[in-house]
Amino acid sequence: MLRTVSPIGSELLVPESIGEDKPYFTSDDLEQACEYYRAQGYVVFRGLVGPALCDRVLRGFQQEVRDSRVPILRQKNMQYERNEFDQNGFLNNPIFNIQDLQSKHFKAFKSAALDLYTDPAVTRAVDALLGGSAEGEGVRLIESMYFEAPAGTWPHQDSYYQDSAAQIGGATAAWIALEDITSKAGRFYVCPKTHAQFPVIWNRDKWNSGTGHENYKDAILSVARQHGVSWRAPYLAKGDVLFWNSLTIHGSLPPFPGSPDSRKSLTGHYLRSGHQLFQFHTRVRRQKVKEHNGTQIGLLHDQDEVRNQLVRAFAYHFPNLWTQARRIAIKFLVNFHQQGAAARGANR
Numbered sequence: 001m002l003r004t005v006s007p008i009g010s011e012l013l014v015p016e017s018i019g020e021d022k023p024y025f026t027s028d029d030l031e032q033a034c035e036y037y038r039a040q041g042y043v044v045f046r047g048l049v050g051p052a053l054c055d056r057v058l059r060g061f062q063q064e065v066r067d068s069r070v071p072i073l074r075q076k077n078m079q080y081e082r083n084e085f086d087q088n089g090f091l092n093n094p095i096f097n098i099q100d101l102q103s104k105h106f107k108a109f110k111s112a113a114l115d116l117y118t119d120p121a122v123t124r125a126v127d128a129l130l131g132g133s134a135e136g137e138g139v140r141l142i143e144s145m146y147f148e149a150p151a152g153t154w155p156h157q158d159s160y161y162q163d164s165a166a167q168i169g170g171a172t173a174a175w176i177a178l179e180d181i182t183s184k185a186g187r188f189y190v191c192p193k194t195h196a197q198f199p200v201i202w203n204r205d206k207w208n209s210g211t212g213h214e215n216y217k218d219a220i221l222s223v224a225r226q227h228g229v230s231w232r233a234p235y236l237a238k239g240d241v242l243f244w245n246s247l248t249i250h251g252s253l254p255p256f257p258g259s260p261d262s263r264k265s266l267t268g269h270y271l272r273s274g275h276q277l278f279q280f281h282t283r284v285r286r287q288k289v290k291e292h293n294g295t296q297i298g299l300l301h302d303q304d305e306v307r308n309q310l311v312r313a314f315a316y317h318f319p320n321l322w323t324q325a326r327r328i329a330i331k332f333l334v335n336f337h338q339q340g341a342a343a344r345g346a347n348r
């Protein structure tokens with residue numbers, strides 16, 4: 001076990017092998033895995049994705065993305081940027097929403113990633129974790145990311161950013177290891193049971209994402225200390241998948257100084273196909289939807305559309321204006337919807 005500290009300073013033991021961790025579950029243990037997920041707010045499936053499919057994603061990245069000069073929307077700052085690499089040659093600015101990438105430039109990578117997200121073993125697990133399909137209803141991928149370099153992500157609940165419009169806590173997400181993730185590579189962590197025992201910190205008032213994002217991050221840490229939450233950083237081998245509920249606190253550890261290891265991985269966020277995306281606890285965001293292997297894929301900034309290519313060009317060449325415009329838009333949306341909710345409450 002690697003001994004380190006959690007974001008609130010408590011001891012965190014990081015397994016360095018499967019033997020030091022729980023066995024968790026396989027796809028044959030679906031019922032037991034769902035019971036564990038409902039109780040703990042997360043679950044790990046061992047070997048859920050085949051190694052050949054993981055390799056296809058990595059090969060597509062190497063062939064099409066690594067040397068590309070096309071600006072791509074990034075997870076860490078929602079800016080359109082060209083690739084940046086750390087001192088070990090790993091992508092340092094993670095890709096946001098692979099399904100939105102322009103097919104002309106990234107066909108193989110995009111296709112391989114979507115094949116993985118819609119793999120029958122993955123969608124079967126997602127369907128079960130979301131409670132099982134209503135008649136004729138499946139699941140929808142609403143968001144995706146690709147990571148390489150360790151970075152460290154603050155503890156948070158996904159619900160603050162997006163959730164199901166039908167039910168807070170009605171979304172699930174997957175962290176998919178494309179390689180064996182070492183203990184020093186910025187391991188993904190979760191806080192068990194926080195989906196049920198931890199209060200929802202709403203994206204409003206002093207915690208709104210337009211002006212109070214730092215307040216939100218401080219509030220998560222403060223309440224985590226008060227509740228004495230525990231922290232888990234499961235060992236994930238190539239093809240393992242960790243699922244967590246949209247109300248479960250999670251993040252990733254910072255890289256260890258001098259570590260040469262990467263954390264090549266995908267994340268995917270899912271809803272029931274009949275649910276709509278709920279952004280910032282304020283608005284229903286209706287996505288353009290296409291199908292891939294019979295599974296719905298939600299699009300937000302589809303780069304196959306000319307208008308979105310024009311937005312990308314503006315955002316890339318004028319990043320400061322783009323950032324300011326996004327902040328103003330988010331602040332307006334949060335305030336507008338809060339005022340509307342207050343007015344509806346006053347009229348009851």
